[in-house]
Structures are given as structure tokens and as C-alpha cells.
Amino acid sequence: MQNSKDTKVFKIDYDRPTSQQLFDLLRDEIVAMVLPPGEKLSENSLSDRFGVSRTPVREAIAKLVTLGFVEVRPQRGTFVSKLSMTQILEARFIREALEVAITEHVAGHAPPELVAECEVIIDRQHEAAEQQDALLFQHLDDEFHQKLADCTHFERAAGLIQSEKAHMDRVRNLSLQELGGQYERVLEQHRAILEGIKAAKPDICREAMRTHTREILTILSKVQSMHPDYFEQHSADSEVTPQFTG
Amino acid sequence: MQNSKDTKVFKIDYDRPTSQQLFDLLRDEIVAMVLPPGEKLSENSLSDRFGVSRTPVREAIAKLVTLGFVEVRPQRGTFVSKLSMTQILEARFIREALEVAITEHVAGHAPPELVAECEVIIDRQHEAAEQQDALLFQHLDDEFHQKLADCTHFERAAGLIQSEKAHMDRVRNLSLQELGGQYERVLEQHRAILEGIKAAKPDICREAMRTHTREILTILSKVQSMHPDYFEQHSADSEVTPQFTG
DNA sequence: TGTTAAATACTTGTATACTAGATCCGAAAA
DNA sequence: TTTTCGGATCTAGTATACAAGTATTTAACA
Numbered sequence: 001m002q003n004s005k006d007t008k009v010f011k012i013d014y015d016r017p018t019s020q021q022l023f024d025l026l027r028d029e030i031v032a033m034v035l036p037p038g039e040k041l042s043e044n045s046l047s048d049r050f051g052v053s054r055t056p057v058r059e060a061i062a063k064l065v066t067l068g069f070v071e072v073r074p075q076r077g078t079f080v081s082k083l084s085m086t087q088i089l090e091a092r093f094i095r096e097a098l099e100v101a102i103t104e105h106v107a108g109h110a111p112p113e114l115v116a117e118c119e120v121i122i123d124r125q126h127e128a129a130e131q132q133d134a135l136l137f138q139h140l141d142d143e144f145h146q147k148l149a150d151c152t153h154f155e156r157a158a159g160l161i162q163s164e165k166a167h168m169d170r171v172r173n174l175s176l177q178e179l180g181g182q183y184e185r186v187l188e189q190h191r192a193i194l195e196g197i198k199a200a201k202p203d204i205c206r207e208a209m210r211t212h213t214r215e216i217l218t219i220l221s222k223v224q225s226m227h228p229d230y231f232e233q234h235s236a237d238s239e240v241t242p243q244f245t246g
Numbered sequence: 247m248q249n250s251k252d253t254k255v256f257k258i259d260y261d262r263p264t265s266q267q268l269f270d271l272l273r274d275e276i277v278a279m280v281l282p283p284g285e286k287l288s289e290n291s292l293s294d295r296f297g298v299s300r301t302p303v304r305e306a307i308a309k310l311v312t313l314g315f316v317e318v319r320p321q322r323g324t325f326v327s328k329l330s331m332t333q334i335l336e337a338r339f340i341r342e343a344l345e346v347a348i349t350e351h352v353a354g355h356a357p358p359e360l361v362a363e364c365e366v367i368i369d370r371q372h373e374a375a376e377q378q379d380a381l382l383f384q385h386l387d388d389e390f391h392q393k394l395a396d397c398t399h400f401e402r403a404a405g406l407i408q409s410e411k412a413h414m415d416r417v418r419n420l421s422l423q424e425l426g427g428q429y430e431r432v433l434e435q436h437r438a439i440l441e442g443i444k445a446a447k448p449d450i451c452r453e454a455m456r457t458h459t460r461e462i463l464t465i466l467s468k469v470q471s472m473h474p475d476y477f478e479q480h481s482a483d484s485e486v487t488p489q490f491t492g
Numbered sequence: 493t494g495t496t497a498a499a500t501a502c503t504t505g506t507a508t509a510c511t512a513g514a515t516c517c518g519a520a521a522a
Numbered sequence: 523t524t525t526t527c528g529g530a531t532c533t534a535g536t537a538t539a540c541a542a543g544t545a546t547t548t549a550a551c552a
Contacts, residue, residue, distance in 0.1 A: 017320075017505070043534070053507040055301075058534085059308055066312060068402070074263075075513045075533050090400045097347030097403075101339065154336045156314070157343075160406070263535070289504070299537040304504085321504055321543040 018052050022060035030069050030080055031166045033173050037082040037230045041070065067163050082232040083170060088220065091167040096213040098161050099145065103193055103209045104202040106151050114151050118144060118194050122187065129183035134176045137183060144190055168216050174230070175223050186215060264298050268306035271296075276315050276326055277412045279419050283328040283476045287316065313409050328478040329416060334466065337413040342459040344407050345391065349439055349455045350448040352397050360397050364390060364440050368433065375429035380422045383429060384415075390436055414462050420469050420476070432461060 013021070026046075029035045046057045061078055064070035068087060072078045081087075106114070121144045128137040142165075149158035189212040196204030224231050259267070272292075275281045292303045307324055310316035314333060318324045327333075352360070367390045374383040388411075395404035435458040442450030470477050 019505085042532090044532090054534090055506055055508090059305070062305055062308060063312060066309065072534075073514095074535075076515080077533060086399075087402075090402050093347065093351075093398075093400055094344065094403050094406065097343045098340065100347070101343030105339075152339075153332075154339055156333075156336050157340050160340065265535085288502090290502090300504095301536055301538090305535095318504075319544095322545080323503060 017056070019056035019059035022046070022050060022052070022056055023063050026060055026064060027067075027069060027166070030064070031169050031173070033170060035080050037080050037170075039080040041078045041080060043078060068167065083224075083227075083230050084232040085220070085224065088167055088171060088216075091164040092213060092216055095161055095164045095168070096210060098157055098164075099148075099213055100206050100209050102148055102152055102154070102157065102161075103197070103205040106148050107197050107200055107202040107205045110151065110197050110200070114147065115194065115198055118147055118190075118197075121147065122190050122194065125183075125187055125190070129187060137186075138172065138176075141186065141190075148193075171216065171220065171223050174227055175219050182215065182218070186212070189215070263302070264296075265302035265305035268292070268296060268298070268302055269309050272306055272310060273313075273315060273412070276310070277415050277419065279416060281326050283326050283416075285326040287324040287326060289324065314413065329470075329473075329476050330478040331466070331470065334413055334417060334462075337410040338459060338462055341407055341410045341414070342456060344403055344410075345394075345459055346452050346455050348394050348398050348400070348403065348407075349443070349451040352394050353443050353446055353448040353451045356397065356443050356446070360393065361440065361444055364393055364436075364443075367393065368436050368440065371429075371433055371436065375433060383432075384418065384422075387432065387436075394439075417462065417466060417469050420473055421465050428461065428464070432458070435461070 026035070026041075035041070041061070043054050043057050043061065047054050050057070061070055061072065065072055069081055070078060071081050121140055125137055125140045125144075128140060145161065146158065149161065152158075189208060192208035193205055193212065196202070196206075196208055272281070272287075281287070287307070289300050289303050289307070293300050296303070307316055307318065311318055315327055316324060317327050367386055371383055371386045371390075374386060391407065392404065395407065398404075435454060438454035439451055439458065442448070442452075442454055
């Protein structure tokens, strides 16, 4: 184990179920690439690390499996899923479908305050772009989309978007600096979506959102060539043993 | 307990994990309304019924919770989720978003054999309609949509559609006989979608699929008035469900 | 009879023990 | 040196035991 170096020791509080806290922690660490793709996640090791029994660990892992972040090979081990081009493209597809549907829906039912709130976000994104603050910029991007989703009151749809987006965030977090030239383009996409909403034109929204959700495609192959070891080998013959940097 | 009357005793085979078998069984029974909304699902009772320990039962229940079929109230009990108008409308919304995206995608990339296979399904649906076989008709409807989804090779999207549709199937299974007058209308919708695919016109597909996925709305309020006890009472102090959608 | 309080029988959450199978590593054999 | 075999040690899956909180029932009291 390399706990003391790569991972922090977290306190478990007793207000929320342990398994839920573990789920949140592990998901965040996976998305943030603290737990890199292919990393072994032994249930026993996790139990030791968090000072809990295997039961809540298993429940957290089960949820991560259903979301595709973790892979369990019976009697062999549990591993952080490697990045898969297929999976990422599908996550993008699902996200586009839901985001498009949401923005079309919002275009017809936008409360006045929504537009104002989105404009504030866009302004703040402009500032973040000027200061080259990629992390803040991405956070505000999330906020923008969350605002639209909230407007529909479809909580589950918003949750699905979040979990699909998380797969893409793993890629994004590998290339935050690559975002450089894209600030203005992304900002313009947000503005276009908002214009469609203000004009109550679902067609405009749809096309603008499509363009926006396809932005990830511009960096995908570059990231893959930069970090081939994080990606699944889809030749199926050569299985790379999980790396231990002990 | 009313086991001997309403529920069958299932054999657990030892090829697949017990928890997964339990998940499938319970989900099917919930969708089929064998386990009606509001039914108490004691972990101990389920353990006894299936002759297994609580551990796999809990894992199955955890999955059902993430899909919204089951509600766990800590230290109080586990219950089959009541039908919720909000939840059903949202499931329909998500399904429409994904089905529309899929059919638009297929309209551009349809392999020749797909059209032929879909036409066979439509023919069989025509026969099922003539024989008033609602169950078969609905099964063929599933098959039609599955064919389109398979064509995209987006397995997760297909899975999401399935699980969202399951919420609507609970409603459908309460009013199978109500389907009577809808056979021809639904058939015509399938034909319209297929025409759009054959013509490689995503716009046609989109509108046809939208119409199709909104069919459920025609029976929704009727079902609610027929079975008010199966629906959630959405009084003002509606409690936020603690499930985390991830 | 009506009300309150203690006792009992539930519930889920967590910890631990055990099982069967997979992997790894070293020793023995060719 | 290479190959094979066997045991030690991993793994996840399952069963059981315990803890803590809730609901219901019962009993005592007014």
C-alpha cells in the first residue's frame, strides 16, 4: 500500500451511512485520477484504510460497479475501470441525449430568473477564462448545466447526467491544461444555448447543446495518445498486470 | 405473510451470483405487480423465502434502490416504492430523450438487415393485435426498441432505457386490457419510425419517436384513478428520498 | 375505561467468520 | 535452464453474530 503518499486518511462520521460516504469518497478519487485506471482496490485494504469492515466497502463498490467506475473479477480482484473509448463515447452520447432534451424542455418553460442566473455564470466564466483558471472554469460549466437541469425538476435525469459526465471528467482531468484554447469557444456555446432559451426556440437550443457536448471529442484522441496505459487494450490478448509503484 | 399464495419459491442456482439472481427476481416481481407498491420487503423474510443469508439480499435491494424500485427507511423497513406521478413522468422523459437520440443515430447508420428485421416485428405485432394478445404485443414492442438500440452498440444506453421503461411497465401492467384501442395507433407509430430510418431522415424519426413515447400519457391518469392506493400521496411535506443516484 | 410506560419483537447497519476459487512463488523434476 | 507441481496466500461470495434504533404490544396506574 501507498496510503501515506497518494491517499489521505478520511474520518468517517456517523451521521450518514458508512457505505454512502465510502461511495462518495471513492468516486471522487477515481474521477480525480487519484485512483488511476487499473488500480487494484482490494476490499480488505479499503477496510483497513478506512477503519471499517468489508460490508460497507462492498456496498460502495457495488454502486461503483453499476456506474462503470469499477470492475469486479470474481475471486481475482476489484479494479478501477480503465478508460474505454467505447465507454466514453457512449457516456457522451447519453449525456448529449439528456442535455438536449433538457434544454429543449427549458426553452419552453424558462422562468425569468433562470436567464439572469445563467448570465451571471457566464460572466464568471469569462473572468475565469481571463485568469486561465481551468478548474474554476470547469466548475462553472457544471453549474451552468445544473441550473438548466434544476429548472426541469427532473432530479434523476440530472443525476444520470452527472454520473455519465464523470466518465468524461476523468479524461478532462488528464488534460486540464489542454483546455487553453477552448475557453472562448465553450463560452460562446453557452451563450448560444442561453440565446435559444431566451428566444424560446428549442431548435436553436438543441443544435447549440449538441455542439457543446461534442467539445470533448476534440481532446479525446490526444489524451489517449498521451496516456495509453490508462486506456483499455481492446485487443483482448495482452492483459497488463495492475501496476504497483511500491 | 402471504408467500404461499402470491409468490413462488425459486431455486437459486450456483452458476451466477446469488445477489444478481435475487435482483432479477425481485425486479421482475415488482414490475409485474406481484409485489405491489407499498409492500414491505423485510430482509429477513426474503432470506427465509429464498433460503439464503441476508448479505446477498441486501446487495440486491441496494441495486433496486438505485433504480428507484425500492425504498429503504433505516431501522424502519424496506418497501416497494409506490408509483409516483413525478417519477413516472421523469422516467418517460428520460426514455424519450434516449430513444429519440438512438433513432436519430440509427437513421444515419442503419444496416440493411435492420429494416427487414423490424418489418418482421411489425408484422408479428399486427398478428398479435388481431388476436388481442396484449402481452405478446407489448413484448414485441420491447423487441422493436431493443433492435434499434442494438444497432447503436450503446449497451449502457439500452440498459438505462430498460430500467426507466420498467417504471412505466408497472403502470402498463395495471391496465393491459386498456390497451385495446391502441394497437393500431402504436403500430402506425412503429411504421412511421421505420419509414424515417429507411429514408435516412432523423427529423422524421425524432417526431415519430416522440409521439410514440408519449403514448403512455394517455393511460396514466386513468390508472391513477383506478388504483389510487398504489400511488404516492404527494402531500405538501413530501419527504426527499435519501437515495443517492450517483 | 383511558393513559402512560416499560418490555418485547421487530427493523436495518455493521462486524466478523468461513468457503471456494484464483494467483503466486518456490521447489522438485526433466 | 526449463517445466511442472503443490502449497501458501491472496481474492470475492456468503453466512452468521452483534449493535442500535423503531414500532408494537402489554401491563400498570389513574
